[in-house]
Amino acid sequence: MTERSLGDTSVGIVGGGVGGLAAAAYLADAGASVTLYERESQVGGVAGRIEREGFRFDTGPSWYLLPEVFERFFGEFGHEPEEFYDLERLDPHYRVFWDDGDRADVPANPEAAARLFESYEDGAGAAFRDYLADAAEAYELG
Structure with missing residues (x-):
């Protein structure tokens, strides 16, 4: 390199x-x-x-964002990320705790996550879908 x-x-x-x-x-x-x-x-x-x-x-x-960045970095030195660490897809992605004792497990599936968000706030599911679409577009634009 x-x-x-x-x-x-x-x-x-x-x-x-x-x-x-x-x-x-x-x-x-x-x-x-x-x-x-x-x-x-x-x-x-x-x-x-x-x-x-x-x-x-x-x-x-x-969250392991932009895996291709890590793959390119390790590749430039003749290695692959898997030689150094193991990745495991988590489901649920994470758990949220509220002060009142309520909690929610946020699922890995984006549509299931949107439904969960909608159950807490009207319009939150649509806002989440819009956010994901905007993020995907920004990612594609580079």
Whole structure:
């Protein structure tokens, strides 16, 4: 993947989040000597996790958006994402808790989710469908 050699260049990257890790990988691939500085005990930024009392919690993204971006990144280094992590489609996607004790499991199926939202607020199902259509159009436009 290297297009240009950085030779004897030394680079310090502050922050071991996803962006910092990607920058470090590209710079190292181009020949730079890279030092990554991260204040936390683990890298990953918002893609981290914490463990408390036998439970594990993701500290960041729970949805895997734009998988082709990850596939392209790993592919540029001769790998596939599946070599490093397993993905599992969750259904329900997530659970919402309200102050009054009510809760709702938001299903993975978009139409089922729209029906759930509509059951809580008139017009919410249609608004959700419109949002998904707008997001799909924006995604296609790039």
